[in-house]
Amino acid sequence: xxxxxSQSRELAVLERDHLQQLLDVLGKRGYRVxxxxxxxxxxxxxxxxxxxxxxxxxxxxxxxxxxxxxxxxDGALFGYAVGPDSWKKFLHPPVVRLWRAKPGGNGFQIIxxxxxxxxxxxxGVRPCEIHAIAIxxxxxxxxxxxxPLYEARRRGLFIVAVNCSHAGGTCxxxxxxxxxxARFGFDLAxxxxxxxxxxxxxxELGTELGARILGEVPHEAAGExxxxxxxxxxxxxxxxxxxxMYTRDLEDLLHRSYESPHWDEVAKRCLTCGNCTMVCPTCxxxxxxxxxxxxxxxxxRWRKWDSCFTMDFSYIHGGSVRASAMARYRQWMTHKLATWxxxxxxxxxxxCGRCITWCPVAxxxxxxxxxxxxxxxxx
Ligand code: SF4
Ligand code: SF4
Numbered sequence: 001x002x003x004x005x006s007q008s009r010e011l012a013v014l015e016r017d018h019l020q021q022l023l024d025v026l027g028k029r030g031y032r033v034x035x036x037x038x039x040x041x042x043x044x045x046x047x048x049x050x051x052x053x054x055x056x057x058x059x060x061x062x063x064x065x066x067x068x069x070x071x072x073x074d075g076a077l078f079g080y081a082v083g084p085d086s087w088k089k090f091l092h093p094p095v096v097r098l099w100r101a102k103p104g105g106n107g108f109q110i111i112x113x114x115x116x117x118x119x120x121x122x123x124g125v126r127p128c129e130i131h132a133i134a135i136x137x138x139x140x141x142x143x144x145x146x147x148p149l150y151e152a153r154r155r156g157l158f159i160v161a162v163n164c165s166h167a168g169g170t171c172x173x174x175x176x177x178x179x180x181x182a183r184f185g186f187d188l189a190x191x192x193x194x195x196x197x198x199x200x201x202x203x204e205l206g207t208e209l210g211a212r213i214l215g216e217v218p219h220e221a222a223g224e225x226x227x228x229x230x231x232x233x234x235x236x237x238x239x240x241x242x243x244x245m246y247t248r249d250l251e252d253l254l255h256r257s258y259e260s261p262h263w264d265e266v267a268k269r270c271l272t273c274g275n276c277t278m279v280c281p282t283c284x285x286x287x288x289x290x291x292x293x294x295x296x297x298x299x300x301r302w303r304k305w306d307s308c309f310t311m312d313f314s315y316i317h318g319g320s321v322r323a324s325a326m327a328r329y330r331q332w333m334t335h336k337l338a339t340w341x342x343x344x345x346x347x348x349x350x351x352c353g354r355c356i357t358w359c360p361v362a363x364x365x366x367x368x369x370x371x372x373x374x375x376x377x378x379x
Pocket of ligand 2 (some may be wrong): 077141279280282336348349350351352353354355356365
């Protein structure tokens with residue numbers, strides 16, 4: 001896919017009523033279109049066939065351990081922050097069968113899983129989520145070993161980003177420099193603008209393919225007023241961040257804080273449930289599970305998401321390396337914010353706030369960093 005340079009990116013205007021045509025064009029081109037929708041009183045990612053499937057007129061309230069949907073007093077299509085799902089569930093599925101085996105010859109015959117993955121179009125990818133996908137690209141595609149399952153799903157992916165018009169109560173993308181405006185990694189980026197008598201999107205072209213697809217949908221070149229309106233949307237969101245992460249010297253701070261007494265304090269609250277790792281869009285750990293039927297004639301190997309909060313995760317001969325909750329929380333946070341940089345050249349946190357919202361006891365990574373700073377006497 002040819003990416004447009006940031007200098008050559010054009011801005012267009014797409015009226016709200018033409019968004020359905022964009023979904024239709026993607027469907028006709030063979031994409032499986034996925035995006036946000038309301039289910040079980042949360043905004044999750046699933047198949048989309050119509051604009052009506054989007055969370056029209058919904059917003060959310062988020063805080064530590066709190067998530068609630070609320071009606072807006074307008075018809076915004078993207079007037080909410082990220083929910084419990086991230087796009088990783090499509091690119092790096094939670095459960096996948098790797099192979100089956102049955103008796104054959106002198107032993108077993110392995111039957112590989114067919115890998116027919118339809119190409120996907122993701123609608124409504126937030127800027128922090130684009131950063132999360134870029135981080136998983138590094139993990140799965142840029143190392144010595146490439147993950148073929150991730151590669152098959154990532155190949156041909158069409159990304160329609162949506163710049164944020166609403167900051168969630170636990171968002172801190174501004175401090176992590178990942179939002180609320182998408183700057184790379186998309187085919188099209190939309191900013192939703194709601195005015196008293198008009199509802200439209202300012203669309204930025206990110207790739208040649210994005211330009212071709214937009215070319216099949218009615219649109220016009222954006223005027224100065226419309227461009228300024230889109231900028232105001234993003235600037236307002238940036239000013240309304242729910243949280244802030246103090247990132248100064250963060251890696252160094254954490255590398256020097258292994259003995260901080262604050263790890264014991266947070267361990268008293270942490271349930272080691274692993275929710276934070278499941279909702280995090282960058283966490284990538286997996287385990288393997290082999291199962292057989294009762295006859296022993298059929299065996300399967302499955303790959304499943306795992307969490308560094310389980311005892312088994314660090315089990316080696318003789319026991320678990322991280323036997324205490326303190327050791328497991330410390331490993332998770334120092335990996336996210338410090339050793340991830342050593343490993344992959346980037347932070348493992350994009351400031352989406354999910355681990356704060358979905359922690360049942362409201363442990364807050366931004367607050368824990370502040371407490372660690374205080375515990376070792378650095379402001
Ligand atoms: S920090 Fe919260 S979400 Fe994560 S393991 Fe502990 S209790 Fe569970
Ligand atoms: S560590 Fe928390 S805030 Fe950071 S990317 Fe993961 S879920 Fe989002």
